[in-house]
Amino acid sequence: MPSEPTVLIHGDAWKCADIADQIAACRTHTWRREHWQRRPALVHRVGGTVALYHGQTFDPAKIDLVPYGWSHDHCAICWWTLHDSGSDEELIGYTDERGDWVCAECYQQFLDTNSNATGNA
Ligand SMILES: [Zn+2]
Incomplete structure (x- = not known):
């Protein structure tokens, strides 16, 4: 079996072919270096589904806005x-x-x- 080209990320070997699509997509974006920080999240009371809050409207009867909920x-x-x-x-x-x-x-x-x-x- 021919060995596929791999790349080390955080010490783990990844097949280059498996991440090529993600890399190509990311190359079309503009990136800036930042410290990661917790952000507000919308948490559904039933089921606990979490979504990043970025100002969208939501139903407060069903969804809680949690200030540092995006973990x-x-x-x-x-x-x-x-x-x-x-x-x-x-x-x-x-x-x-x-x-x-x-x-x-x-x-x-x-x-x-x-x-x-x-x-x-
Ligand atoms: Zn990474």
């Missing part, structure tokens, strides 16, 4: 968890205009256009 985000490429209780690796990421996140490691490996790490320059 984590996932990297759009490797699904790494960004949250506020860990090391810099878990706290510092890159976010775009839509509120998506990527971890610093994925950003540096795949999205940082100032880096020649993955180019042929």
Whole structure:
């Protein structure tokens, strides 16, 4: 069986083919480095479904607005968890205009256009 090209992210080997689509999508966004922070969330009283609150209308009879209810985000490429209780690796990421996140490691490996790490320059 031919070995597929892999890349290490947070110490785990990922098949390049499995994350190529996510990387291509993320390259069309503009990212800025930020400390991850908890944000308001809408929590359904029945079932507990949680949605990020960004000013949308909601039914207060069915849904609670929880000021710090958004407890984590996932990297759009490797699904790494960004949250506020860990090391810099878990706290510092890159976010775009839509509120998506990527971890610093994925950003540096795949999205940082100032880096020649993955180019042929
Ligand atoms: Zn990542």
